[in-house]
Amino acid sequence: MGLIERKLPDNVLTTSVDTVINYCRKSSIWPVTFGLACCAIEMMACGAAKYDFDRMGIIFRGTPRQSDLMIVAGTVTRKMAPVVRKVYLQMPEPKWVIAIGSCATSGGIYNTYSTVQGVDEIIPVDFYVPGCPPRPEAFYDAIVALQQKIMTEKVIRK
Amino acid sequence: MTFEQLVQNLDAQFSGKLNCYTEYKCNFIKVKDASVYKDVLKALKNDASFLYIVDVVATHWPKKKEKFEITINLFSIQNKLRIFVKVAGEDNKFPSITDIWKGADLMEREQYDLMGIIFEGHPNLKRVLLPEFFEGHPLRKDFPLKERAWFNNADEQGLGLKFSR
Ligand code: SF4
Numbered sequence: 001m002g003l004i005e006r007k008l009p010d011n012v013l014t015t016s017v018d019t020v021i022n023y024c025r026k027s028s029i030w031p032v033t034f035g036l037a038c039c040a041i042e043m044m045a046c047g048a049a050k051y052d053f054d055r056m057g058i059i060f061r062g063t064p065r066q067s068d069l070m071i072v073a074g075t076v077t078r079k080m081a082p083v084v085r086k087v088y089l090q091m092p093e094p095k096w097v098i099a100i101g102s103c104a105t106s107g108g109i110y111n112t113y114s115t116v117q118g119v120d121e122i123i124p125v126d127f128y129v130p131g132c133p134p135r136p137e138a139f140y141d142a143i144v145a146l147q148q149k150i151m152t153e154k155v156i157r158k
Numbered sequence: 159m160t161f162e163q164l165v166q167n168l169d170a171q172f173s174g175k176l177n178c179y180t181e182y183k184c185n186f187i188k189v190k191d192a193s194v195y196k197d198v199l200k201a202l203k204n205d206a207s208f209l210y211i212v213d214v215v216a217t218h219w220p221k222k223k224e225k226f227e228i229t230i231n232l233f234s235i236q237n238k239l240r241i242f243v244k245v246a247g248e249d250n251k252f253p254s255i256t257d258i259w260k261g262a263d264l265m266e267r268e269q270y271d272l273m274g275i276i277f278e279g280h281p282n283l284k285r286v287l288l289p290e291f292f293e294g295h296p297l298r299k300d301f302p303l304k305e306r307a308w309f310n311n312a313d314e315q316g317l318g319l320k321f322s323r
Contacts, residue, residue, distance in 0.1 A: 117323035
């Protein structure tokens with residue numbers, strides 16, 4: 001990212017624009033759901049009534065083209081790996097990735113012939129959530145951490 | 159028809175070539191003479207109303223003399239009777255039963271894919287679950303569990319993926 005490189009310094013104007021745009025971005029994170037295994041059930045529970053991600057502006061989308069966050073929840077197999085990469089490439093900038101569960105972060109218990117040992121072999125990951133599956137609170141923590149990270153970013157310039 | 163009646167009928171037809179027993183409330187028919195294997199299955203379908211093939215399962219016994227065993231799970235909706243037909247062989251070649259039950263097609267392909275059983279006479283014996291560029295048959299007992307070298311065998315969508323772990 002960064003259309004204007006090292007030309008605009010941090011000043012009242014540029015940082016204010018950053019803050020406003022970042023605030024909008026962090027308040028309407030639209031994730032593309034990449035539920036691949038049991039962790040996807042936990043992700044659905046997060047979206048359902050009790051934990052209700054909608055109140056944070058998180059609305060799950062069925063397509064990468066409308067999303068800025070990819071939640072990889074579950075076991076990534078070798079056969080699925082090109083698909084994960086392709087969906088990631090189809091997302092418009094800015095984009096972030098959260099890997100949910102020990103399978104997506106490291107392969108987990110599936111140290112076997114078919115499982116990719118961590119989704120970070122295929123796509124860059126911003127946040128890893130350990131657990132098998134992680135509780136919705138842990139999931140929530142990753143979202144809050146991502147929001148904090150979004151607030152530190154610079155828009156357009158670098 | 160109960161399993162006992164079925165066993166009587168089969169014994170009259172294939173005496174000495176079958177071993178029928180009930181274990182853990184499951185009914186097994188072990189075909190001892192592989193040459194009558196398909197005749198037994200045909201008799202089960204045509205004379206004993208086993209129209210529904212539930213599953214085809216292959217087992218690998220690396221330490222036994224007869225290394226491979228096929229178990230066919232059949233169900234008779236008419237008689238509410240489930241049976242398991244077993245046949246064992248020293249090598250991985252068995253006759254295909256797709257000419258008796260068409261539905262066995264995908265089940266046999268799956269067993270070929272994961273266990274490497276060659277079903278002779280199958281119309282389209284190729285891999286179904288694993289990618290085409292996979293080597294070996296992973297559910298065999300001698301297949302290495304952490305064999306991931308094949309990950310880099312192909313870049314099927316041209317995305318430049320490289321796996322190192
Ligand atoms: S981490 Fe556990 S719950 Fe999540 S996909 Fe893997 S096995 Fe399933």
